[in-house]
Amino acid sequence: MKRLTSTFIIFVGFVVVTILSACGENPQPSAYQWPILKGFPKPQVPADNPMTIEKVTLGKQLFFDVNLSANRQQSCASCHIQEYAFAENQKQSVGSTGEQHRRNSLALVNVAYNKTLTWAHDGLTSIEQQILLPMFGESPIELGITGNEKEIWQRFQTPEYQQLFKQAFPDNDFASKGFSAIKSNEENVIKNFDYIVKALASYVRSLISLNSPFDLYAYHGQDDAISESALRGMDLFFSEKFECHHCHGGFNFTQSTSHEKQLIDRRPFHNTGLYNTKNDKQKLGYPSVDTGLSEISTLPQDDGRFRAPTLRNIEVTAPYMHDGSIATLSDVLDFYAAGGRNVRHGIYAGDGRLNPLKSPFIKGFEMSEQDKQDLLSFLKTLTDETFLSNAKHGIADMRKKSN
Amino acid sequence: MQFNFFTHAFFVLLTCVLFILLSGCAPDKKLTVISFKPYYEDTALTCNTAFTRENIAWQVEQFQFFISNVEYKSTKGKWLKWPMLTNARQAKDVALIGGYFVEGCAEQMQVENWQLSLQAIEQEDISKIRFTLGVPFQLNHLNPLKQPSPLNDSSMFWVWQTGHKFMRLELNSENNHWLFHLGSTGCKSASALRAPQERCQQANTTVIELDIDVTAPAIKVDLARLLNNVTLSDSTSCQSAHQDKYCQALFSNLGINNNQQVFRRYQ
Numbered sequence: 001m002k003r004l005t006s007t008f009i010i011f012v013g014f015v016v017v018t019i020l021s022a023c024g025e026n027p028q029p030s031a032y033q034w035p036i037l038k039g040f041p042k043p044q045v046p047a048d049n050p051m052t053i054e055k056v057t058l059g060k061q062l063f064f065d066v067n068l069s070a071n072r073q074q075s076c077a078s079c080h081i082q083e084y085a086f087a088e089n090q091k092q093s094v095g096s097t098g099e100q101h102r103r104n105s106l107a108l109v110n111v112a113y114n115k116t117l118t119w120a121h122d123g124l125t126s127i128e129q130q131i132l133l134p135m136f137g138e139s140p141i142e143l144g145i146t147g148n149e150k151e152i153w154q155r156f157q158t159p160e161y162q163q164l165f166k167q168a169f170p171d172n173d174f175a176s177k178g179f180s181a182i183k184s185n186e187e188n189v190i191k192n193f194d195y196i197v198k199a200l201a202s203y204v205r206s207l208i209s210l211n212s213p214f215d216l217y218a219y220h221g222q223d224d225a226i227s228e229s230a231l232r233g234m235d236l237f238f239s240e241k242f243e244c245h246h247c248h249g250g251f252n253f254t255q256s257t258s259h260e261k262q263l264i265d266r267r268p269f270h271n272t273g274l275y276n277t278k279n280d281k282q283k284l285g286y287p288s289v290d291t292g293l294s295e296i297s298t299l300p301q302d303d304g305r306f307r308a309p310t311l312r313n314i315e316v317t318a319p320y321m322h323d324g325s326i327a328t329l330s331d332v333l334d335f336y337a338a339g340g341r342n343v344r345h346g347i348y349a350g351d352g353r354l355n356p357l358k359s360p361f362i363k364g365f366e367m368s369e370q371d372k373q374d375l376l377s378f379l380k381t382l383t384d385e386t387f388l389s390n391a392k393h394g395i396a397d398m399r400k401k402s403n
Numbered sequence: 404m405q406f407n408f409f410t411h412a413f414f415v416l417l418t419c420v421l422f423i424l425l426s427g428c429a430p431d432k433k434l435t436v437i438s439f440k441p442y443y444e445d446t447a448l449t450c451n452t453a454f455t456r457e458n459i460a461w462q463v464e465q466f467q468f469f470i471s472n473v474e475y476k477s478t479k480g481k482w483l484k485w486p487m488l489t490n491a492r493q494a495k496d497v498a499l500i501g502g503y504f505v506e507g508c509a510e511q512m513q514v515e516n517w518q519l520s521l522q523a524i525e526q527e528d529i530s531k532i533r534f535t536l537g538v539p540f541q542l543n544h545l546n547p548l549k550q551p552s553p554l555n556d557s558s559m560f561w562v563w564q565t566g567h568k569f570m571r572l573e574l575n576s577e578n579n580h581w582l583f584h585l586g587s588t589g590c591k592s593a594s595a596l597r598a599p600q601e602r603c604q605q606a607n608t609t610v611i612e613l614d615i616d617v618t619a620p621a622i623k624v625d626l627a628r629l630l631n632n633v634t635l636s637d638s639t640s641c642q643s644a645h646q647d648k649y650c651q652a653l654f655s656n657l658g659i660n661n662n663q664q665v666f667r668r669y670q
Contacts, residue, residue, distance in 0.1 A: 039548070039549045040548060040549075041548060041555075217596065218596045219546070219548075223593065231594050234594060234595055235594055235595045237595075238561065238562045238564075238595035238596075239595075240642040240644070245561070245562070249557045249558065249560070250547075250557030251548050255557055255558050257557065261550075261551060261552055261555055262552060262555060262556070264491060264492065264499070264552055264553055264556050301505075356577070356578060360573070360580030360581075360582055360637070360640070363637065
């Protein structure tokens, strides 16, 4: 009996020591609080990259740092500018070496909820995968990291970054062996970029915009949060006549949405009748420079199919469409009212309205001037001013970083 | 003597345990799953199958519908609630049946997408089944964000005011599309994003009552019967508009204010 008691005491002592040591030197990263209403579904996050404030902080520094591009000309923030909802106000983006991109920079708004990433890829489901494209892509070159990994990694060997990396990845070698141990291991340089990717992805995931006048109306029940005109526009938006919500439905105004409670897989992509070129050898409607989902799926019926982007903050993300070929929101409404676009001149001439692969929801509709103003008023209620100006999403010494 | 008593007790207990285990493994006479089988006349619809109407080949792009309030008629002649199990496609006694026939079809045509999982009921107790095609009013106009799957599927939801799409059938031919979205209309509320306090003018739900073969429980859903008297083209698509004559034909085929022929015992 006596022996049993002493064994028990030893066991308890062991447990206590184990528990205490877990609370010892390496503080665990802080649990992340999503800035969402109670009851709102949380985004899904990859199991190997849980959200922490420390990773978001590191990711933010990296996002705004031109040292991430080989020639120090661009950061992620060069094409994803906060005042434009982390999109940019030009048709197509230009990479760090001046190479023209074929697509319009997507707004980084609630990307954490995206079912798929980029304009047209049904297999890119995590931000971690997507971020590799602007970082390492060579056609076109964006940040241009490929071939310059070692040099770029060296640039982050500053005491400030050392501290940020240690805090973001406390269980990794940064914390136990010190930053120099990582630095000296040249073979591991590419592997080290995984830390950068995870931190950047965490920052992008933190860009949540759910605080617009529309949200006050819809989810906080404030009947006076939006104007009479916006209310009329909202009813038009959700009507069967205008059909907007079939593709831009759900709380994120895109059916391509996923979250912890969304258990059924939906990955919608749509051909909106933007093009119907006649000069293509394949006889398919979209210009061969960008045929959308069919490039990934290789299926001809996917020609011209792109993911419907969120409409949150759409007011500030002009120009519009995958190639930025529509200048204003008013023009976009005219485009949908016409049921597609008739390109009259130039190499892409052809009547997109007659594109046989066009979504059945894009049939065109009659829209009075009042309807149009009301729809515009409604779309503007999706602008979240706090998101566009939130200092938390930016860094104070941005200017210094880019010099 | 004492030893013998314990040995005896042990064997009694062991026998009991064995009996319980074995009876658990006995052939199951209970009914827990009912499958739905989409057909066009006598052709089973699977991935990329087409059917012909007026010399035009049509392909089903998606076919999905909600059912709720499942009941079975006991052999004593009484209708009893038949509770659903909860899973990704079933919650609050509402089930989403069906899926996409083109995109990711193999995945979408998985048996579980086409079956109703129910609490086990003794086969011999069941003589008939009935259910509502649609979502009950009390569940139809809630904030979909706060609903469990499948009631949060935004592709099967219009807005607070009109609620869920009870049925969604979309067809493609080479040069044309046709679609049918069934749901409630005439719902009065302050805006699209406010729920009606009172029932909608046209609920557009329908109760379907069927005989059932308890040994192989399946329900055939015949699109040919659903599309009876409907000429397929862009201009005959139906979004449940009350006065639309094409919608009225579809409503009638589904048994909204009528007897339906679309759902039948599968044999």
